[in-house]
Amino acid sequence: MSNQFKKNLVTACVLAATSTGIYASDNTDISSTIDLSFRYRIELVDQENIVEEANASTMRTRATIKTQWNSKFDSVLEFDDVTEIGMNDFNAGQGNTPDRGQFPVVADPEGTEVNQAFIRYNGDIAKFGYGRQRILVGNQRFIGGVGWRQNEQTYDSFTIKSKPTDKLSLNYAYVFNVNRIFGEAVNAGDHKHNTHLINADYQLDLGQLSAYYFSVDNEDAFALSNNTLGIRFAGKAGDFAYTLEYASQSETGDNPNNYSADYYLLSGAYQQDNFSIGAGYEVLGGDTSGGQGFTTSLATLHKFQGWADVFLGTPVSGIEDLYIDGTYKVNGFNFKVVYHNFSTDENGSDLGTEIDFSVAKKINKNLSVLFKYADFSSDNVLYSSREKTWLMLTYKL
Structure with a gap:
C-alpha cells in the first residue's frame, strides 16, 4: 500500500469522523461512536534449543x-498501539528487535498503526467496502486476521458482500496489500498482493455448505502464491456436530515450485449446554517432488x-494432526483442553505431540481474563520442544 494512498485514506476517515461532530446538529442522519479497548498480556516461552527464556x-x-453517514454509507477508522511494559526479554521477530536474537520469538512488536480505515456502501443487495479492512472467511483456516497477536493482520482491499436470499451468502475480495502482524517498521510487515478471494455459504436443513476459491498472488514472497479450491460442510444431528472439508491447491504467479497438495478435515463433537468432547483429523498434504506442502x-x-505455533509453515512432506478436545463451563469459567498428535503426510514420520489448556472468565461486561498454556514435545531434530504460558486481561469501555 503506497504511502500516499495511506495518507489519503486516513485523512478521509478522520474528516469523516471529526465532521460528524460539526454537522450532527444539522443532519440527524449522521452519527458516530468511539470504542476504546485495552489488552494486556504476559507471554512466557521456554524453548529447548534456545538457552534464554522469553518474557514478554x-x-x-x-x-x-x-x-454512519446515512442509511447507505458508513466508515471505520481504527488505531492500534502496542507498547512493552516491564518485561521485554523476547525476540519480536522478522528483525524488529535485532539486539534480542538470543530469545525465543514472541511476535508482538511495539508500534502504532492504522489497523482499519475503510468506507462502505450498504446497498439493498450487496455491501461494497474499500480500504484497510478485516477479512475473516469461515473459521479463518485459510483467510483470517490473526487476532491472537497484539498487532492484527488486516487487508488493503475492495470487498463485496451479498446475501441474495436468506440462505445464500456470496463474498468477494480483491486484496492488493496485506498488513501483517510484524508491523510496518520491517519489510516483512507488508506483502504486496494481486489476490482474489471468493467464497459462498448456503444454509441447508442439515447444516451449512460452503465453497471457496482463493487465488493468492503474493508479489513479495513468491512461494506463498497459490490457487486453492475447496468445499466444506458443517452439520448437526441432535447433540452431535460434525464437519467435512476438502480442498486442492497448486502454485500460481511467480511461485518457483511446481506442486500440488490436498487438504482434508474430518471432525465431530458431542455437545451439551455446559460441556463438549470431540475429535478431529486434519491433513495438509505434502509434495516432496514439487518442493512444497x-x-x-x-x-x-x-x-x-x-x-x-510450531507448525506455522507446512513441512514439504505435509502434516497430519489427530486431535481430541474438550470444553467445560461452570460458574462463569470456560475450560478447554486439547491433545494433538502430529506426523508427516507422505511417510508418516513422527513430529511430536502437544497438550493445550486454557481457562477464561468474564469478570463483568467490561473486563475478562484468560490463562493459557501449551506444551509441545518432540524427538524430531527439526522441531524443538517448548512450553508457552499466557496471562491476558482485556478491558473494553
Whole structure:
C-alpha cells in the first residue's frame, strides 16, 4: 500500500469522523461512536534449543471510530498501539528487535498503526467496502486476521458482500496489500498482493455448505502464491456436530515450485449446554517432488495445529494432526483442553505431540481474563520442544 494512498485514506476517515461532530446538529442522519479497548498480556516461552527464556509484557490499546453517514454509507477508522511494559526479554521477530536474537520469538512488536480505515456502501443487495479492512472467511483456516497477536493482520482491499436470499451468502475480495502482524517498521510487515478471494455459504436443513476459491498472488514472497479450491460442510444431528472439508491447491504467479497438495478435515463433537468432547483429523498434504506442502499463509494459524505455533509453515512432506478436545463451563469459567498428535503426510514420520489448556472468565461486561498454556514435545531434530504460558486481561469501555 503506497504511502500516499495511506495518507489519503486516513485523512478521509478522520474528516469523516471529526465532521460528524460539526454537522450532527444539522443532519440527524449522521452519527458516530468511539470504542476504546485495552489488552494486556504476559507471554512466557521456554524453548529447548534456545538457552534464554522469553518474557514478554505488552499492552495493546485500540481506538475505533465508526461513522454512519446515512442509511447507505458508513466508515471505520481504527488505531492500534502496542507498547512493552516491564518485561521485554523476547525476540519480536522478522528483525524488529535485532539486539534480542538470543530469545525465543514472541511476535508482538511495539508500534502504532492504522489497523482499519475503510468506507462502505450498504446497498439493498450487496455491501461494497474499500480500504484497510478485516477479512475473516469461515473459521479463518485459510483467510483470517490473526487476532491472537497484539498487532492484527488486516487487508488493503475492495470487498463485496451479498446475501441474495436468506440462505445464500456470496463474498468477494480483491486484496492488493496485506498488513501483517510484524508491523510496518520491517519489510516483512507488508506483502504486496494481486489476490482474489471468493467464497459462498448456503444454509441447508442439515447444516451449512460452503465453497471457496482463493487465488493468492503474493508479489513479495513468491512461494506463498497459490490457487486453492475447496468445499466444506458443517452439520448437526441432535447433540452431535460434525464437519467435512476438502480442498486442492497448486502454485500460481511467480511461485518457483511446481506442486500440488490436498487438504482434508474430518471432525465431530458431542455437545451439551455446559460441556463438549470431540475429535478431529486434519491433513495438509505434502509434495516432496514439487518442493512444497499445502500452504495457508493468510490464515489465523494460532487457532490450528496447537497453540505453541510450531507448525506455522507446512513441512514439504505435509502434516497430519489427530486431535481430541474438550470444553467445560461452570460458574462463569470456560475450560478447554486439547491433545494433538502430529506426523508427516507422505511417510508418516513422527513430529511430536502437544497438550493445550486454557481457562477464561468474564469478570463483568467490561473486563475478562484468560490463562493459557501449551506444551509441545518432540524427538524430531527439526522441531524443538517448548512450553508457552499466557496471562491476558482485556478491558473494553
